[in-house]
């Protein structure tokens with residue numbers, strides 16, 4: 652069996668094996684941007700509670716800000732990520748990888764500012780500093796390999812690495828050596 656071509660896996664930046672929920676929170680990437688970085692995040696709403704639909708709602712601007720006291724602290728926030736991986740490994744996509752999602756904020760990677768311009772953001776359902784599930788690593792490795800077939804990916808980093816001092820996700824519970832092993836990319840591709 653030949654390996655699937657990138658075009659069999661992707662359509663206009665949408666990965667065919669992800670559940671799709673369109674976020675309005677995106678914009679064009681700068682002309683000529685080289686999409687060469689994957690940024691790994693963690694998120695749960697409210698923090699530490701898993702299994703609900705609040706993260707998808709946040710990214711689609713449909714979250715009820717009055718539904719939980721914590722949401723007051725993020726009321727009106729307009730953010731997105733390209734992908735979201737649930738605890739059981741279920742993969743969601745909110746923004747075409749050809750477009751610029753709003754996940755990194757003020758950030759810098761190897762001297763380049765504004766990582767949203769040239770990165771693909773992947774959120775893991777979780778809490779920063781805490782461990783993640785084997786199914787999540789499996790899904791992350793799978794989608795990352797598919798991304799690297801379609802885009803010139805050179806690095807994978809955590810939000811904590813591109814916004815140090817400001818962000819701490821995914822944190823010490825994330826197993827970077829496991830990603831290195833399963834993807835087989837050079838060690839220098841990882842933090």
Ligand SMILES: [Zn+2]
Nearest residue numbers: 692693810820
């Ligand atoms: Zn983050």
